[in-house]
Amino acid sequence: MAGWLIRRTLFAFATAWAISMLSFLVIQIPPGDYVTSYIAQLQSQGTIFTDVEAQALRDLYGLDQPVILQYFRWLGLMAQGNFGVSFEFNRPVLDVIGDRFLLTIVVSVAALLLTWIVALPIGIYSAVKQYSIGDYAFTFIGFIGLAIPGFLLALVLMYFGFVLFDANVGGLFSPEYAQADWSWDKLWDLMQHMPIPALALGLAGTAFLMRIMRANLLDELRKPYVVTARAKGLTNSQAVLKYPVRVALNPFVSIVPFVLRDIVGGSVIVSIVLSLPTLGPILLKSLIAQDSFLAGTIILLLGVITVVGTLISDILLVILDPRIKFKARGG
Amino acid sequence: MATLAAGKRRPLLRVHNLKTYFFPDEGTVRAVDGASFEVCAGQTLGIVGESGCGKSVTARSILRIVEHPGGIVEGEIRYLHRTDGREVELDLAQISADGPEMRQIRGGEIAMIFQEPMTSFSPVHPIGSQIVEAIRLHSPLGKREARERAADLLRQVGISRAEARLNEYAYQLSGGLRQRAMIAMALSAEPRVLIADEPTTALDVTTQAQILDLLRQLQTDLGMAIILITHNLGVVAEMCDTVVVMYLGRVVEEGSVDAIFHNPKHPYTRLLLQSIPSLYSEARVPLPTISGAIPHPYNRPEGCPFHDRCPQFIPGTCDRHVPELQALDEEKSDQLVSCFLYHEPTDERA
Numbered sequence: 001m002a003g004w005l006i007r008r009t010l011f012a013f014a015t016a017w018a019i020s021m022l023s024f025l026v027i028q029i030p031p032g033d034y035v036t037s038y039i040a041q042l043q044s045q046g047t048i049f050t051d052v053e054a055q056a057l058r059d060l061y062g063l064d065q066p067v068i069l070q071y072f073r074w075l076g077l078m079a080q081g082n083f084g085v086s087f088e089f090n091r092p093v094l095d096v097i098g099d100r101f102l103l104t105i106v107v108s109v110a111a112l113l114l115t116w117i118v119a120l121p122i123g124i125y126s127a128v129k130q131y132s133i134g135d136y137a138f139t140f141i142g143f144i145g146l147a148i149p150g151f152l153l154a155l156v157l158m159y160f161g162f163v164l165f166d167a168n169v170g171g172l173f174s175p176e177y178a179q180a181d182w183s184w185d186k187l188w189d190l191m192q193h194m195p196i197p198a199l200a201l202g203l204a205g206t207a208f209l210m211r212i213m214r215a216n217l218l219d220e221l222r223k224p225y226v227v228t229a230r231a232k233g234l235t236n237s238q239a240v241l242k243y244p245v246r247v248a249l250n251p252f253v254s255i256v257p258f259v260l261r262d263i264v265g266g267s268v269i270v271s272i273v274l275s276l277p278t279l280g281p282i283l284l285k286s287l288i289a290q291d292s293f294l295a296g297t298i299i300l301l302l303g304v305i306t307v308v309g310t311l312i313s314d315i316l317l318v319i320l321d322p323r324i325k326f327k328a329r330g331g
Numbered sequence: 332m333a334t335l336a337a338g339k340r341r342p343l344l345r346v347h348n349l350k351t352y353f354f355p356d357e358g359t360v361r362a363v364d365g366a367s368f369e370v371c372a373g374q375t376l377g378i379v380g381e382s383g384c385g386k387s388v389t390a391r392s393i394l395r396i397v398e399h400p401g402g403i404v405e406g407e408i409r410y411l412h413r414t415d416g417r418e419v420e421l422d423l424a425q426i427s428a429d430g431p432e433m434r435q436i437r438g439g440e441i442a443m444i445f446q447e448p449m450t451s452f453s454p455v456h457p458i459g460s461q462i463v464e465a466i467r468l469h470s471p472l473g474k475r476e477a478r479e480r481a482a483d484l485l486r487q488v489g490i491s492r493a494e495a496r497l498n499e500y501a502y503q504l505s506g507g508l509r510q511r512a513m514i515a516m517a518l519s520a521e522p523r524v525l526i527a528d529e530p531t532t533a534l535d536v537t538t539q540a541q542i543l544d545l546l547r548q549l550q551t552d553l554g555m556a557i558i559l560i561t562h563n564l565g566v567v568a569e570m571c572d573t574v575v576v577m578y579l580g581r582v583v584e585e586g587s588v589d590a591i592f593h594n595p596k597h598p599y600t601r602l603l604l605q606s607i608p609s610l611y612s613e614a615r616v617p618l619p620t621i622s623g624a625i626p627h628p629y630n631r632p633e634g635c636p637f638h639d640r641c642p643q644f645i646p647g648t649c650d651r652h653v654p655e656l657q658a659l660d661e662e663k664s665d666q667l668v669s670c671f672l673y674h675e676p677t678d679e680r681a
Contacts, residue, residue, distance in 0.1 A: 223450055224445055224446075224447050224450045224451045225450060225451055225452055225453045225454075227391070227396060227445065227451075228445060228451045228452070228513075228516075229453070230394075230396045230437070231394055231396060231437060231438055231442065231443040232437075232438040232464065232465040232468055232516070233434045233435070233437045233438030233439055233465070233468045233469060233520075234434075234438075234464075234468065235429050235434065236429060243453045243456070246453070246455060246456075247453065247454065247455055250455075320455065321454075321455050322455060322457075322500050323454060323455070323500070323502055
């Protein structure tokens with residue numbers, strides 16, 4: 001078990017490293033660099049720029065060096081805790097990201113929790129009462145949930161939140177807390193702002209997991225061990241909750257990294273619509289501006305979130321299913 | 332070991348005219364269509380028949396665990412329920428399937444073991460926790476005591492290193508060990524009736540013999556009644572006192588194991604016995620088979636369900652009237668057969 005865990009963690013690091021390389025390369029692929037877009041922006045405002053000045057800027061940031069060299073320079077800086085300077089914001093990358101990283105995690109975890117809490121009981125219900133009116137209703141809602149883009153749902157939720165509940169919609173904080181230091185009041189304010197983003201980000205995943213749970217459980221309900229459990233004298237619901245649901249949780253957990261990835265990756269548009277202070281909006285901005293240090297750091301962070309999520313779900317799977325441990329030891 | 336005198340005792344379980352139908356969207360499947368039999372303490376009843384003849388559904392009907400969309404539509408399951416030191420006759424077909432009495436009986440007084448010992452245990456729970464659960468459902472034992480009892484049960488069914496085995500998972504045990512563990516779990520509440528649904532089908536021949544020996548020995552020790560469901564006539568001959576032969580959900584013949592094997596009356600029973608390969612049969616002669624196939628469940632033949640495969644089919648009778656299970660003759664009341672070769676049609680259905 002310990003050996004397996006160490007191996008798995010090493011793999012996670014290797015994956016994160018590969019992500020760092022890819023993310024840096026991807027940013028370099030578009031023609032031109034930050035200076036090109038910076039000059040274009042200045043020229044559109046009427047400033048004249050000479051080639052000499054442009055070259056001076058490139059030299060300053062080392063943009064003329066080969067990509068490999070730039071990458072290793074970046075890696076070396078990160079190892080010292082220096083994530084570089086954002087050209088666009090003209091501030092250190094860490095300052096730009098600031099609370100946003102934490103808030104991204106908070107919003108993603110909230111969306112994931114909502115996904116689980118809603119999808120699990122509905123999935124169980126739909127499987128146990130297959131083809132009942134309730135099952136059909138949840139299936140219908142589920143497909144709508146899968147089909148509606150998150151940003152559209154966000155808009156609808158904001159509208160109803162504003163009209164019906166007079167809620168303070170948009171953002172994660174009320175204006176008076178937005179710039180304030182962290183306090184219990186600010187945390188409570190954050191909680192109050194959480195439902196709409198969590199719902200907008202989590203609905204598609206909820207619908208997906210609900211269908212997964214239903215399908216898994218339907219498979220498991222037909223297994224002989226359910227009959228065994230009932231033949232022991234358990235009631236139907238005891239038998240179902242203790243055995244097949246437990247076995248069906250397995251794929252339910254293994255699917256979580258993918259849902260997490262969709263929540264984190266798909267949050268850009270929703271975050272812009274809801275004006276959430278998360279990583280998504282500044283990622284978009286930095287990509288447009290070819291702000292390579294900022295974009296690279298954010299993509300790396302998102303990748304790391306996904307890798308860590310996968311690692312956690314793998315560990316959970318081993319705890320849930322003794323057979324997996326056995327295979328890891330044997331193979 | 333055949334105890335035919337058992338017939339005079341009061342039967343522990345009496346099934347009469349049991350009908351369990353399934354109602355999927357496509358139509359009605361009459362899985363069990365009028366099954367009757369009885370079993371006494373210390374006695375073994377064999378239920379034989381081809382796949383799909385309703386053997387397993389009969390067993391599940393007795394335990395009231397027939398899956399949706401199936402249910403008992405008619406008939407009685409009379410069981411001598413032991414409560415407060417007295418015996419009360421209960422009709423299991425009438426009481427609530429998830430009610431307290433039925434849950435006390437299910438697993439407590441009537442236990443069941445299954446064909447697939449691999450999939451009959453949960454793959455993600457240790458064997459021990461599943462046995463402990465069964466013990467604690469029917470007794471006030473604490474966790475530690477129940478665990479000790481579980482280890483005792485494993486030893487009783489011949490599993491060595493019992494304490495260590497409790498922590499193992501189903502996939503870590505061999506097929507024979509799994510079936511032993513399954514039997515141990517079924518015995519956890521000292522049931523009075525043990526239903527064994529094809530207990531040896533998934534095992535190799537050597538292990539089969541061991542499991543059958545174990546069942547016989549446990550029966551001698553504990554005095555329970557066993558209902559053995561199988562399609563293996565060899566197992567029946569070895570194990571049973573009385574035999575019920577089922578075809579398409581109906582009992583076609585019933586009698587002592589001697590009568591069924593040496594003096595079969597129903598054409599179906601005779602054909603079944605003829606189709607057993609024998610050491611003494613002539614070489615290079617094809618094994619006799621029963622012509623035709625089991626009809627599709629939605630397309631049962633009119634009249635006697637066996638008439639379109641029966642070599643002694645009586646036109647005008649077998650395809651128009653439904654035979655009833657009746658004693659062969661007045662004096663010999665322990666062999667019953669459902670065939671117009673021995674009775675006149677009594678019903679007026681045409």
